[in-house]
Amino acid sequence: MKKFGLLLLIMMSSLLSVNVFAEEGETVDTYAYYGFEPDIVTNYISNRKKLGFVRISVELMVKVPEDLMVLEHHDPLLRAAIIEILGAQTEDKVKSLTGKEEIRRECYDTLNRLLEQEIGKPLVVNLLFTKYLYD
Template sequence: MKRIASLLMVLSLLLSVKVAVAEDEQEYAYYGFEPDIVTNYISNRKKLGFVKISVELMVSNPNDLVDLEHHDPLLRSAIVEILGNQAEDKVKSLAGREEIRRECFETVNRLIEQETGKATVVNLLFTKYLYD
């Protein structure tokens, strides 16, 4: 009886290790918006401020790239709207940039979930972030 119990413990341990390894072997893929996103933002000065960003969407399944490409205009429009509603101080600060990135991520995931039935975006990255 002890032998069976120890054999079951070893077997369950091996299965849990195999599951953990399988989770680490996910195939991440990235979808980049082309061309870069350029828009104006609310400026404290008399001239308009602008921001130019490169955005990469990270997904855990490469098959989801087709959905992102199909809904590119919707997602791009949402990001442009978010950026256009930001104050200059927020656009130019590191903490503000992170808040904007997080808001873009949440919005993109919500929109793609509405369109496809699943939230496929794991992360949203700003790979270029220029402002004036």
């Protein structure tokens, strides 16, 4: 319920800011962000005897604030896809900068593909890792 209230507040403030700053006839892109709560924590394929894990915070950027409701509705599907992608990665890929970017891109492509299957169009403009911890 707290998440819904925050979402509603963000949507309202976004709509107000569009009306205040947009000149007549001018179109303004209003971006909004959807964050997965709680952080995503999962294991990955480790080269060592102990289990490796990764903990990430993911923010999805959308062009239209109303799309946040769609993302919230499909949160379990999107979260499961990210966990599946992370769980299939090797330790070397998880711990390298280029590997991190490849993982981010794979998550972005997969989520948009899933959204296209579910609602008929991709919604995610960008996917950001705002926290990326591994062991």
